[in-house]
Amino acid sequence: MLPNFLPSQVNHLTDPTAIAFVQSIQRIALATSLSQHPILTTYIHKGRGGTPILLLHGFDSSVLEFRLLFPLLATQNETWAVDLLGFGFTQRQKEITYSPTTIQIHLYDFWKTLINRPITLVGASMGGATAIEFTLTYPEVVESLVLINSLGYTCAPTFSKYLFPPFDFLAVEYLRQRHILALNLGNILASNDKLLLAIQCAMLHQEMPNWHDAMISYVKTGGYTNLANRIRQVDKPTLILWGESDDMLPPEDAEKFQQDITNSQLIKLKNCGHAPQIEQPQLTCQYILRFIKNEGWETLLNI
Numbered sequence: 001m002l003p004n005f006l007p008s009q010v011n012h013l014t015d016p017t018a019i020a021f022v023q024s025i026q027r028i029a030l031a032t033s034l035s036q037h038p039i040l041t042t043y044i045h046k047g048r049g050g051t052p053i054l055l056l057h058g059f060d061s062s063v064l065e066f067r068l069l070f071p072l073l074a075t076q077n078e079t080w081a082v083d084l085l086g087f088g089f090t091q092r093q094k095e096i097t098y099s100p101t102t103i104q105i106h107l108y109d110f111w112k113t114l115i116n117r118p119i120t121l122v123g124a125s126m127g128g129a130t131a132i133e134f135t136l137t138y139p140e141v142v143e144s145l146v147l148i149n150s151l152g153y154t155c156a157p158t159f160s161k162y163l164f165p166p167f168d169f170l171a172v173e174y175l176r177q178r179h180i181l182a183l184n185l186g187n188i189l190a191s192n193d194k195l196l197l198a199i200q201c202a203m204l205h206q207e208m209p210n211w212h213d214a215m216i217s218y219v220k221t222g223g224y225t226n227l228a229n230r231i232r233q234v235d236k237p238t239l240i241l242w243g244e245s246d247d248m249l250p251p252e253d254a255e256k257f258q259q260d261i262t263n264s265q266l267i268k269l270k271n272c273g274h275a276p277q278i279e280q281p282q283l284t285c286q287y288i289l290r291f292i293k294n295e296g297w298e299t300l301l302n303i
Contacts (some may be wrong), residue, residue, distance in 0.1 A: 003027070005040070007091060007207035021067040025089070032109045036100055040091035041110060042080040049073035051120050051143055051292055055081040058125030058275075059151075059223075060215065062088030064201040067122065067283035069098075076289055080119075082110055084130060086218050094212035098217040100224055103130060106118050109212055111141060122147055124148040125248075129224035134287045136233055145238040146288055149246050149274050153228050153253045158181040197276065227280070231260045239291040241284060243272035 002010050003025050007128055008075050013019050023173045024046065027036035053073055057065040063081040071078040083090040085106035086098035096102060107130070111119065123131030128150020135142040205211070234289040260267040267287055269276050276284045 001263060005042075007204060007205055009200075009204055013197075013200060014194075015202045016274065017071075018064070018067055018197060018201060021064065021070070025063065028110075028114065029090075030109055032106055034085075034096050034105055035093050037093065039085070039093065039106065041079060041082065041106070042089040043110070043114070044070065045071070045074070045078075045080050047078045047115070052078045052080060052115055052117055053288070055109075056084060056123040056127030056130050057077070057081070057088065058086040058119065058127050059128075059262065060087065060206075061125075061194075061202065061250065062205040064088075064204065065275070066277055067201065069277040069284055072281055072285035073288065077292070080115065082107070084127070085215040088205050089208055092208065094210060096217075097221075098118070098214045100130070100133055105132055107134055108141070109139055111138075118143040120144045120146065120288075122146040122148065122288065123150060126151050126223070128152060129227055132231060132234060133224065133227060135186060135236055136230060139236075142236055144292060145234065145236045146241065147238065148157055148241045148256060148276055148283050148284070149249060150240070150253075150257065151224060151227075151249070152231055154249050154255050195263065195264045203285040210296065231257065234260075235263065237291075238263055239287065239295075240266040241249045241276055242268060243274060243279065243286060245272060245277050246274045248274045282300040 002019070003023055004193050005027055006022065006025070010022055013022065021044070024044050025042055026044065027040050027042050030041040031038050042063065055063075055066050055070065057063060062083050070079055070081055085096070085103045089181045092098075093170075113251075119142060121131045121135060121144075123129070123146070125148070126204060128147040129152050130144060131147065132150070132152060136147055240254060242251075244251070254268065255264055258264050269283065271281055272279050
């Protein structure tokens with residue numbers, strides 16, 4: 001049975017793997033200092049053993065981003081994924097300002113309430129920037145770090161923080177309409193079932209209440225624009241996975257991460273774009289599991 005707190009559009013999913021993943025999504029009324037009321041926070045948790053892995057999704061995304069990678073990791077390791085504050089299917093309360101700072105507070109409260117052990121933190125795209133910021137803020141929580149085509153050096157345009165009505169609404173609506181247009185084309189052409197599924201999963205959370213308001217609030221903060229100069233402070237073992245065909249972030253960003261993070265290794269994935277967790281989940285899983293088992297950099301390079 002599908003969770004009743006998800007948008008009704010979830011019933012349009014026909015892919016068995018995606019449906020099984022959605023059925024595993026849970027929700028907790030999470031107490032935080034951000035609001036007088038608990039924040040209904042969505043997450044998924046499976047697997048046993050090893051250092052817990054916590055997966056953080058990218059900008060305007062959800063735990064569905066990990067529908068292919070998560071089950072692979074969970075067969076061998078305790079694995080978590082959470083919808084970050086202001087994103088995914090986690091509740092958006094109007095009185096909260098959505099920013100990197102509030103995301104960190106909410107994420108820490110989630111970790112403290114449900115995990116409360118040192119973790120391997122895995123962040124994809126914006127989730128990578130979140131993971132870096134979280135590691136620097138709460139170093140005692142993070143044992144090791146995995147960055148997947150991570151933001152950090154390339155961030156949102158500076159003009160985004162100066163958006164005002166009605167242009168703020170229009171800018172956010174543009175993001176949504178891009179997904180809708182692509183989905184409609186997919187329905188008409190019916191030429192690529194995987195692409196259609198990806199679009200369905202990518203836009204499902206946009207039907208949640210207050211999606212526009214939370215997105216506008218976050219975009220106006222400028223996101224993680226002040227992170228680049230702090231990346232070199234990361235002192236945790238770090239695996240950098242980078243799809244070589246990324247058309248969203250410049251390839252030199254991958255090299256910068258390796259140069260600035262002392263104890264790190266960069267693995268470039270051939271024939272892979274911005275989302276290795278979707279495009280090459282088996283290989284991505286293999287790298288992550290070997291990394292957290294501390295098999296050494298040479299072993300990783302020989303996969």
